[in-house]
Amino acid sequence: MIRAVIVDDELKGRETLRTLIMRHCKGIEVVGMADSVASGVTLIRNAAPDLVFLDIEMPGGNGFDLLDKVKDKNFEIIFTTAYSQYAIKAIRFSALDYLLKPVNPQELQDAVLKVAQLLSASTSNRRNVDALLSNLQENNEPKKLALPNTEGVAFVNLDEIIRCMADANYTGIYLTSGKKILVARTLKDYEELLSEDDFCRVHHAHLINLRHVREYIKGEGGTVLMSDGTRVEVSRRKKNEFLERLKAI
Amino acid sequence: MLRRLFLFLNGLFTLTSKAHRSPFVSKLPRPTFLSFRSLSFFIALSFSFSLSFSFCFAQQGSFTHFGVEDGLPQSTVRSLLQDTLGRLWIATDGGVARYEGPRFTVFHKKDGLAEDKVTAMAKDTQGRIWFGHWGGGVSCYDSKTDTLFTVTLAQVKVNKPISAILADKVGKIWIGTEGLGLISFTPGDTLSTKVYGRQDGLLAKKIYCLMQDSKGVIWLGTELGVVRFLPMESRFAKMAFAEIMDDDVTAILEAPDKHGFLIGMRHYGLWDIKSELGDVWKCKEVKSKASASFHAVNTLVNDGAGHILLGTESEGLISLKGCNNSGEELHYTIANGLASNQVLSVLYDREGNVWAGTFLGLGKRSRADVQRFELREEGTPTPVYCVLQTIPQKAFVLGTERGLYQFDARGEQRLLGTIRSRVNALVRDRTGMLWASVPGRGVARISEEGSSVTWLERIAASTQVNCIGLDTAGNVWIGTLREGVFRVDPKTMRVSDFGISDGFQSNSVHTLLCDRAGTMWFGTPGGFITRFDGQKFKTFSEKEGLTDNFILCLAQDQQGAIWCGTYDGRYFKQSHGRFESVAIGIDYAPSAMVFDAQNKLWVAGGNGLFCYSNDTLNPSKSGLTGIEINANACLVDEAGDLWLGSMSGLLNFSPSQSLRNQQAPILHIDRMLVSFRPRLMEQDMQLKYDENFVSFEYTAISLTEPSKVRYQYQLQGLDKEWSPPSQTSSISYPNLQPGDYTFLLKACNNDGVWNKEPLAFRFHVAAPFWKTWWFWLILLLTLLFTLIAYIQWRVQSVERKEQQKTELNKKIANIELKALRAQMNPHFIFNTLNSIQHFVVHNDPDSAQKYLAKFGQLIRTILSNSSLAYITIAEELAYLELYLELESLRFENKFEYTINCDAELDTSEEIPSMLIQPYLENAIVHGLMHLSGKKGAIHLRLEKMDTTLKCTVEDNGVGRQRATALKAAMRPKHKSMGMAITSERLEILNNMNNSGLRQTVTDLTDEKGQASGTRVELFIPLSSEEE
Structure with missing residues (x-):
């Protein structure tokens, strides 16, 4: 049985989530609820839950502040938020889970199931939490990307990534160290995640770090010579966008 | 007749x-x-x-006088000299005069002379003229720079008269003084001054004359006789002649044959010294025809034609033929026009004129080439x-x-x-x-x-x-x-006798000639020319080309052709059995005709003697005028001299020593003026396009008859031909077109002898830059470039405007979209939905329905309003009330609100849509949400102020300062989109309509000075007033 607590400032929010958990999820018990950061910290310390549903937006401090204040993070976290783009980006960078309110019962079930698997596998996303907090500390823009793979989670700085290449439902990430990390996410996910950080989708199979472009060779679409010496084809349709973004750097 | x-x-x-x-x-x-x-x-x-x-020589020539009245500075002429430009320099006791033809230029102490009294003159190889003065001073004139200056001798002070000055062939200047001996120096080298005296073997202190002979030896006439200076040995040697007493030697002249010298003594006559076998000398006194000695010769000059000219102290000027007075001896005195019999200096100029400087002025004798025997x-x-x-x-x-x-x-x-x-x-x-x-x-x-x-x-x-x-x-x-x-x-x-019956056309024969082939020619008055070849007579008449039947003279030229002159002043030449008329430039009836050895035809007629030769265009008159030559009284002797019988005696001259002044003038361009300003002349001069007013001033020097000098000029590049001869000595060319020019100038002397080579001065007037091809090219290119640039600019500007417009529209669309999204604050929407989910989850369908209805109404209003730029105040108010109601529901009545609308306000007036909502949201989210301990309150007030709607949003929240602090503590940093978008909208609206939208924010405090809320005032111009 997973022991869970809910931290949310809105009464309606807390009650709705608790009701949904009870109706749709098995093997999980809500052992407490808190309506602010301060009461949440106390609750977690006292109840020692396995799982915390943590609302990000709260008056007098948000969910991340709470995480800062909890010393032993022996629990998994599912963030809940009505709407917080920046927080969600950071969370995704760290490969953590979140729920959007109003809560979709199916998503809730999946998230809880994933947590149950983690718990049963005795693995943890805690390192990811650290990464999240570290990313949040840096000025707004998260720089460390968590890459969950078969061996666990690799944390890489964005400037270490030269390019990403689609490989069916996986994505191969090529690093400056010469290593290639295969991640079970689509290239589209990374395009969404990284397009604000000087990454550009130059081809349906390629996402490149513009800062690692060494040379552009003209052609119909052209070819880009990357800093590691690899050549990446640029599709005709993406050429203009690519050149404009390259210029903007 | x-x-x-x-x-x-x-x-x-x-x-x-x-x-x-x-x-x-x-x-x-x-x-x-x-x-x-x-x-x-x-x-x-x-x-x-x-x-x-009595049979005597006459017409030996007379002197024309020049005195102070003619421009001389003073009348005692001590030295004469002709410079390289042909100008005559006259040294007097009162300054130096330069004669350039009709005028004298005078130089005094103020012009640069060391003293006014000039006692000696010499020219050097550099074209400089050196002056020695009575008081010991030395001056110099440099013709290259046209400057006159005083020369200061280093190391020696000369205070005795300088009686002689000599510029030797190596450029050294020698000064003979009366009392200080001999001094030499090299111009420009102050250390070179040397005084020669006893230590050098020179005993004499008074030097009267100096001469350098053709071998380079310098001869000194001293009070102790003749002294030679051998420059190579740097030694003085006194010439001792047994026959000659030691006496003042006043003049030395190298003999024309270079084998001897003439020495003039003050008291012991004139001596001819011949060198024989090295340094053995033979002396012989030269005496006059009357066997008298020539004493006190001041100067000796060789005229280059074998005559020696003596300037004497009291006997005037004497001309001797040769050193031994072997020929005629001519005396020129006051009777011949000299102003004084004391002749101090003599010059024989390049044209053959003799100039005599006397105690009382200057005399000039023109070249006398005709001798008359009476x-x-x-x-x-x-x-x-x-x-x-x-x-x-x-x-x-x-x-x-x-x-x-x-x-x-x-x-x-x-x-x-x-x-x-x-x-x-x-x-x-x-x-x-x-x-x-x-x-x-x-x-x-x-x-x-x-x-x-x-x-x-x-x-x-x-x-x-x-x-x-x-x-x-x-x-x-x-x-x-x-x-x-x-x-x-x-x-x-x-x-035997011959007449008309033998073939003559006249029984009168005026002249006859036996040609060198032995044929006899007879010139008749009225019967043309009859020829006798030994067999028969033949008469040449009109048929043979003779258009005049009255023949006066016959002559045979060196080629054997017979020439004749007629009573009408026409001249014919026989050629191939015919006679052809020849224009020889005169139309006098001839009294005598003869060809000389040079094949020149001499024609005596009218009142003079004329010469014609094929290579001379203009016949020249000899110096013989006013004398009537008798018919056919002429003869060429075997020496080529002409002898003519005249009514006043026998005349003789040598055509070989031509009658004409053969020396063309020396021509010199004095200065060039460019636009009235003197300009230093240099060949191939470059003038700017506006320097096209060019004048030349020039002089041609011919001392024989300066007033008869004529000039001709031509500016190649402008003039096609030479100008007519004129006496004007300057010419101006105004307004010259750009181009290359050569100014050609020539002059002729009194006898019409022109310079063979004209003086040529080349210059170039540049084209103004606007007339050059490259200027036009540049202009054209510039215009073309400007045009292209303008077109491009125009195209770009239109494009840019379009782009700006598009961008603005895009921006407006974007901002409107953003405004819409701002209204639909995701937090608000999702939290509202969350609240509805709560009602659904907890089986409260009434509340859920009520909540959903209001939410639906709000969304509809937003969607409908956002498509309009302006809505009425009433519509805006309804929307705001709905929004506040939903917010207060969501926050479970954590705050209350009031809405006040001024009664005067016409709520049907339009304002930009959805401007006010973000202020309300801002007040709720940042001011009221963090409030604890008291219930929040928000007041909206609309008032009309003149033409403006004043909208006040006042809350009792935590205040801006604390709200900012709270926000800063939040992670991640939340961007306040709503207010940023509103500010942007205000700006765009202001830009578009210039409408004067503005806002003020006031922080409110309570009695204790604690922050107690925020007041925002928004001023919206009312649209009806704008129109």
Whole structure:
């Protein structure tokens, strides 16, 4: 049985989530609820839950502040938020889970199931939490990307990534160290995640770090010579966008 | 008419001749053979001595005077010099004058001379002129820079008169002083000054003259005789001559043959010194024709033609032929126009003029090339009618008004024979007998010595003989008036006569000529020319080209062609059996014609003597004018000299030493003015386009007759031809077009001798830059470029405007979209939905329905309002109320709100849609949400202020400061989109409509000074007032 607590400032929010958990999820018990950061910290310390549903937006401090204040993070976290783009980006960078309110019962079930698997596998996303907090500390823009793979989670700085290449439902990430990390996410996910950080989708199979472009060779679409010496084809349709973004750097 | 008059006079002359018939001569009746009556040789001889003829040289030339009144600074002329430009420099006691032709330029101490009194002058190889002064000063004139300056000698102070100055061939200047000996220096080298004295072997202290000979030896005339200075040995050597006393040597001249010297002494005459075998010298005193010594010679000059000119202290100027006075000796004194007999300096200029500087002024004698010998009897010159050369050299027989004279060029003469009346024609046959025509007496045959005279019987006393000649066979031909021509064989004395019946067209023969081929030519008055080739006579008339029948003179040129001159002043030349008219430039009827050895035709006629040669365009008149030459009284001797018989004596000149002044003037462009400003001239000068007013000032120096100098100029590039000759010595060319020009200038002297090579000065006037091709090219390119640039700019500007417009529209659309999204704050929407989910989850369908209905209404309002730029105040108010209601529901009545609307406000007026909502949301989210301990309150108030809607949003929240602090603590940093978008919208609205939207924010405090909320005032101009 997973022991869970809910931290949310809105009464309606807390009650709705608790009701949904009870109706749709098995093997999980809500052992407490808190309506602010301060009461949440106390609750977690006292109840020692396995799982915390943590609302990000709260008056007098948000969910991340709470995480800062909890010393032993022996629990998994599912963030809940009505709407917080920046927080969600950071969370995704760290490969953590979140729920959007109003809560979709199916998503809730999946998230809880994933947590149950983690718990049963005795693995943890805690390192990811650290990464999240570290990313949040840096000025707004998260720089460390968590890459969950078969061996666990690799944390890489964005400037270490030269390019990403689609490989069916996986994505191969090529690093400056010469290593290639295969991640079970689509290239589209990374395009969404990284397009604000000087990454550009130059081809349906390629996402490149513009800062690692060494040379552009003209052609119909052209070819880009990357800093590691690899050549990446640029599709005709993406050429203009690519050149404009390259210029903007 | 004139011709008739001539014939009439001729006849008249014959009549008068008859009246003077001599009683001594009678005629023997021998029709075919000549017989002579001898006359006593003694009678003839006594006649010759009884008549006192003086035969003298005359016309030796006279001097023209120049004095202070003509421009000299002072009248004592101590030195004369001609510089390289031909200008004459005159040193006087009161300054230096420079004569350039018609004018004198005077230089004084103020112009740079060391002193006014100039005692010596010399020119050096650099074209400089050096002046020595009475007080010891030295001055110099540099013609290159046209500057005159005083020369200061280093190391020595000269306070004695400088009596002589010499610039030697290596550029050294030598100064002879009266008391300080000899000084030398090199110009420009102050250390080079050297004073020579006893230590150098120079004992004399007074140097009177200096001369450098052709070998480079310097000769000094001193108070102790002649001293030589050998520059190579740097040694002085006194010349000791046994015959000559030590005396002041005042003049030294190297002999024209370079083998000796002439030395003029103050008291002991003039000496001719010849070098013989090295340094052995032979002395001989040169004396006058009267065997007198020439004392006190101030200066000696060689005229380059074998004459020595002596300037003497009291006897004027004396000209000697050669160093030994072997020829004529001419004396020029006050009687010849000199101002004084004290001649201090003499100059023979390049044109042959002699200049004499005297104590009282300057005299000039033009070149005298004609000698006249006068035979005078009782003061009247005797006319000479014919000239006959006898052997030996320069011995002549003259036929004169008073009989025959024998004469030689030394001036010795004697009467020949006993005839004492006019002899008008004369010939000497091969036996040496003279045949003379004596008008009124007939023709006499006279022995060479004149001892026997016989008359030719066949010629009547009344016959007028015009001419006598000799053919190559030795026959004597006699041409008469109206009686035909006679031929006499001197051996047999057989006489033949010829006339019209033999082929003549006239029985009168005016002149006859035997050419070198032996053919006889007869010129007749009115009957053209008749030729006798030994067999028959042929007359040349109009058919052969002779357009004038009255022939006065005949001559044969060096090519053998016969020339004739006619009464009408026309001249013809025989060529291929015909005669052709030749324009020789004169139209006088000739009295005599002869070709000289140079094949120049000399024509005596009118009142002078003219010369014509094929290579000279203009005939030149000799210096002989106003003298009447008698008919055919001319002769060229074997030396080529011309001898002419005139009414006033015998004239002689040498065509080889031409009559003309052959020296063309020395031409010099004095300065060039460009736009009235003097400009330093340099060949190939470049002038700017606006420097196109060019003037030249120039001088041509010909000292013979400066007033007759003429100039011709041509500006190649502008003038096609030379200008007509003129005396103007400047020319201006205004407004020259761009281009290359060469200014050509030439001048002629008094005898029309022009410079062979004109002076040429090249210059270039640049084209103004706007006339050059490159300027036009640049202009064209610039225009083209400008046009292209303008078009491009225009296109770009339109494009940019379009783009701006598009961008603005995009921006507006974007901001409107953002505004819409701001209204639909995701937090608000999702939290509201969350609340509805709560009601659904907890089985409260009424509340869920009510909540959903209001939410739906709000969304509809937002969607409908956001598509409109303006909505009415009422609509805005309804929307705001709905929003506040939903917010208060969501926050479970954590705050209350009030809405006040001014009654005066017309709520149907339009305002920009959805401007106010973000202020309310801001107040709730940042001001009220963090509030604890008290219930929040938000007040919205709309008022009308003049033309503006004032909208006040006031809350009692935590205040801006704390809200900002709270926000900063949040992670991640939340961007306040709502307010940023609103500010942007305000800006765009203001930009678009210039509408004056503005907002003010006030922080509210309570009584204790704690923050107690925020007031935002928004001023919205009302649209109705705008219109």
